[in-house]
Amino acid sequence: MTTTVDDRRTPTDDEPGDGSAAARPALPEGAGDPFDRDVLPAPRDAPRTLLRALLRPHRARVALAALLLLGQQAAAQAGPLLVAYAIDHAVPAYRRDDLGPLLAVAAGFLVAALSSGVLQFGFLRTAARVNQQVLLALRSRIHRHAQALSIDFHDRYTSGRLVSRATTDVEALRELLDEGLQELLTVVVSVGYILVLLLTLDVGLGGAAVLSFLPLWLLVRVFQRRSRRIHRTKSTATAQVIVKFAETMNGIRPVQSFRRERANDAVFGSLNDRHRQANGDAILAMARYVVSSRLTANVALAALVLWGAYRVAAGGLELGVLAAAALYLRRLYEPIDRLGMFLNSLQSASASLEKIAGLLAQEPSVPEPAHPRPLPPRRGSLPGREVVFAGVRFAYRTGGEVLPRFDLTLEPGRTTAVVGATGAGKSTLAKLLARFYDPTEGRVLLDGTDLRELDTATLRRGVVMVTQEAFLFSGSVAENIALGRPDATRGEIEEAARAIGAHDFIAALPDGYDTDVRKRGGRISAGQRQLVSFARALLADPAVLILDEATSSLDVPGERAVQRAMSTVLEGRTAVVVAHRLSTVEIADRVLVMEDGRIVEDGAPGDLAARGGRYAELRRAWRDSLV
Numbered sequence: 001m002t003t004t005v006d007d008r009r010t011p012t013d014d015e016p017g018d019g020s021a022a023a024r025p026a027l028p029e030g031a032g033d034p035f036d037r038d039v040l041p042a043p044r045d046a047p048r049t050l051l052r053a054l055l056r057p058h059r060a061r062v063a064l065a066a067l068l069l070l071g072q073q074a075a076a077q078a079g080p081l082l083v084a085y086a087i088d089h090a091v092p093a094y095r096r097d098d099l100g101p102l103l104a105v106a107a108g109f110l111v112a113a114l115s116s117g118v119l120q121f122g123f124l125r126t127a128a129r130v131n132q133q134v135l136l137a138l139r140s141r142i143h144r145h146a147q148a149l150s151i152d153f154h155d156r157y158t159s160g161r162l163v164s165r166a167t168t169d170v171e172a173l174r175e176l177l178d179e180g181l182q183e184l185l186t187v188v189v190s191v192g193y194i195l196v197l198l199l200t201l202d203v204g205l206g207g208a209a210v211l212s213f214l215p216l217w218l219l220v221r222v223f224q225r226r227s228r229r230i231h232r233t234k235s236t237a238t239a240q241v242i243v244k245f246a247e248t249m250n251g252i253r254p255v256q257s258f259r260r261e262r263a264n265d266a267v268f269g270s271l272n273d274r275h276r277q278a279n280g281d282a283i284l285a286m287a288r289y290v291v292s293s294r295l296t297a298n299v300a301l302a303a304l305v306l307w308g309a310y311r312v313a314a315g316g317l318e319l320g321v322l323a324a325a326a327l328y329l330r331r332l333y334e335p336i337d338r339l340g341m342f343l344n345s346l347q348s349a350s351a352s353l354e355k356i357a358g359l360l361a362q363e364p365s366v367p368e369p370a371h372p373r374p375l376p377p378r379r380g381s382l383p384g385r386e387v388v389f390a391g392v393r394f395a396y397r398t399g400g401e402v403l404p405r406f407d408l409t410l411e412p413g414r415t416t417a418v419v420g421a422t423g424a425g426k427s428t429l430a431k432l433l434a435r436f437y438d439p440t441e442g443r444v445l446l447d448g449t450d451l452r453e454l455d456t457a458t459l460r461r462g463v464v465m466v467t468q469e470a471f472l473f474s475g476s477v478a479e480n481i482a483l484g485r486p487d488a489t490r491g492e493i494e495e496a497a498r499a500i501g502a503h504d505f506i507a508a509l510p511d512g513y514d515t516d517v518r519k520r521g522g523r524i525s526a527g528q529r530q531l532v533s534f535a536r537a538l539l540a541d542p543a544v545l546i547l548d549e550a551t552s553s554l555d556v557p558g559e560r561a562v563q564r565a566m567s568t569v570l571e572g573r574t575a576v577v578v579a580h581r582l583s584t585v586e587i588a589d590r591v592l593v594m595e596d597g598r599i600v601e602d603g604a605p606g607d608l609a610a611r612g613g614r615y616a617e618l619r620r621a622w623r624d625s626l627v
Contacts, residue, residue: 039236040157040358047353050360054137058130065126066185072119073189077197078112080327084201087320124182131177135170142166142356150366151436152397159250160243165359168238169352176349183342187335194332198325202317205308205325209332212300216293216336223289224343230285231347234278235355240271297333304329365397366438372455375462376447378543384412384574385462385543387433391442394428402428403597405441412447412543415575417588417605419618425597426578430546433576434465446544460484464542468549470533472521477506478513480521480532484540496539500565502531534565545570547577547584582622591615 043049055062082105090101146162199206248255248264255264305326311317378385387410395401403425410416418426431437432444435451444451446462454462464484472480481496482488493513497503505528509515521529537545547566566577567587579585591608593601593615601608601615608615 039232039355040362042354042358042361046357046361047350050357051353054134055130057137058133061126061130065123065130068119068123068126069185069189072116072123073186073193075112075115075119077190077193077328077331078108080324080331081197082108082112083327084318084320084324087323088318089320127182128178131174134177135174138173138356139166139170141360142170145360145362148364149362150364151431152365153362158243158247160246161239162359163246164239164242165356168242169235169356172235172345172348172352173356176345183335184339184346187339187342190335191332194328198328198332201321201325201328202308204311205304205329208304208307209300209329212304215296216300216333219289219292219296220339220343223285224347226285227282227343227347228350230278230281232351232354234275234282235348235351237271237275237278239355241268241275244268244271293336297336301329301333366435368455369453371453372458373449373453375449375454375458379412379447383541383543383572384414385447386410386412386445387544387574387576388445388448389429389432389442390445392432392439392444393441394432394437395440396437401440401597403432406599408592408599410574410576412574413572414589415570415577415587416590416592417577417579417585418592418594419579419582419585419615420594422580424594426594427548428597429594430465430548430576430578433544434463434546435459461540462542463544463546464537464540465546465548466530466533466537470521470526470529472517472524472529472532474516474519476511476514476516477509477532480517481513481535481539483536488539492539493535496535497532499568500531500534500538501568502528502535502565505531531565534569538569542573544574544576547575547579549578549580582619593618 086102086105090105093099093101142162142165146166195206195210198209244264244267248268255261305322308317308322308325312319312322375385389406389408391405391407392403393401393405394403418429420426428437432439435444435454438452446454451459473483478490478493481493485492490513494503497506497513505524506513506515509524515523517523517529517532521532524532566584570577570587577584577588585591585605588605591601591603591605592599593608593613595614601611601613603611605615609619610616
């Protein structure tokens with residue numbers, strides 16, 4: 001066994017913890033953490049790239065929807081042309097006792113109405129299928145990507161924000177795809193058809209209608225810029241409300257213990273008021289746009305109809321053409337209000353898509369290897385493997401160096417305890433071994449293979465960590481034990497539970513191994529949850545087992561039960577036990593004492609106790625605390 005220690009002083013910060021400001025190492029003066037912002041940094045065209053990627057698998061259906069919409073609008077815009085024909089040709093023919101043109105007009109209206117209805121149904125059905133599949137793929141992609149991101153990301157980016165990305169922001173995109181996008185396409189196609197038809201009917205009226213769009217276009221641009229700014233603020237305010245609510249509910253025990261209800265209400269009320277104000281700004285902006293656009297459209301419509309009437313009176317324009325033009329002009333300006341509603345949805349969806357794209361643009365700080373290597377065969381009969389820290393240094397992104405350069409070898413099949421004060425670097429060392437983080441410098445080797453060269457599946461089969469929390473998922477006890485080996489049989493699950501002494505309490509549960517432990521395992525005690533987590537680790541059969549403060553939250557009987565289970569789980573494996581309670585250290589073959597990120601003592605527990613150094617002081621203090 002070898003240990004080389006670097007005596008350079010390092011900060012005492014250990015790990016970021018739960019991502020709260022208090023738990024993170026301080027940033028250098030003037031620096032800013034992008035994770036403190038609601039929008040994560042991403043390439044400028046990331047939202048458009050994401051939208052194209054989501055739509056790419058549905059190109060055929062998107063093309064079909066476009067064709068159906070073109071056909072539907074062609075049928076829908078035939079009405080005014082039929083009116084013009086009826087006024088200028090069919091009615092005069094009818095007065096000459098020729099009923100054929102008028103019947104043709106009636107048939108044309110019937111065919112146009114039926115065609116428009118059938119084609120619109122086809123368009124809505126096709127578009128709805130594409131929309132739902134896109135949203136399904138997006139939610140799955142967010143969930144999958146969030147799980148793939150490294151612990152470093154989750155330490156700094158709150159779960160409330162992730163929930164907001166997968167719910168509120170996806171919902172904003174759903175509203176755009178289900179309602180706004182269909183509205184936009186309909187408006188664009190109908191405006192295109194109408195302008196072409198107006199120019200065909202009469203160049204003068206058509207040209208004047210095109211010119212009248214200039215002030216309307218300016219109004220749309222001003223509204224679009226204002227709406228974009230408002231909806232970014234609104235989206236951020238919504239996320240802050242969700243984050244605060246989730247944080248309060250997750251921490252309801254300390255909230256009630258320290259009577260923080262009123263203070264939390266004040267903070268939540270301030271965030272809620274900001275959200276209300278952002279919604280109010282969006283409504284006011286929409287109201288201003290609607291009033292301005294309607295006024296402009298009505299003035300333009302009245303002016304064009306008056307000009308057309310003057311030309312009819314002067315004999316320069318047919319009455320039927322004016323009637324058709326008036327109907328087309330009304331249809332031309334009618335969607336302006338709806339266009340504003342679409343722009344509102346577009347800006348809301350754009351702000352949400354920007355945030356989702358920013359999340360999806362994040363790369364794991366612990367990436368998968370481009371060319372993974374298999375682990376070599378185990379040496380000897382023991383299940384354990386050799387672990388080597390070679391020239392390792394480590395610093396979190398948001399702070400100073402936590403672990404200075406050191407070399408350490410852990411022999412296969414032996415248990416090493418790591419002790420020291422809070423913030424000494426114990427958990428950081430364990431997390432480097434679990435590859436929740438990569439060293440800033442140096443390598444961590446498993447039987448000579450760099451952990452960076454192992455794919456996640458191989459690494460997680462070889463190295464398992466049991467944490468203080470002993471997190472259990474909603475579901476049965478059996479499902480939680482089989483978490484690391486989903487293909488395990490019921491017999492293997494029960495055998496693992498018996499080996500660590502959990503079978504009796506599991507069998508006494510209402511449904512035995514099929515009992516639902518409910519949210520976070522709340523149906524069973526902390527000690528029982530820890531035993532289930534040990535059964536899970538034993539069933540997974542790792543070569544290297546890491547126990548990070550696995551008994552710190554237990555009472556004395558619970559700790560003794562877990563220690564008995566530990567003896568079974570650790571047998572023959574390479575184990576690293578991070579411990580505050582030195583009772584856990586008694587089962588170790590070797591002890592590392594850490595201070596300020598450095599290994600200051602290394603040896604067998606008995607030898608270190610007899611030496612009278614730092615470990616002896618910790619052991620004496622622990623014994624005094626028991627008395």
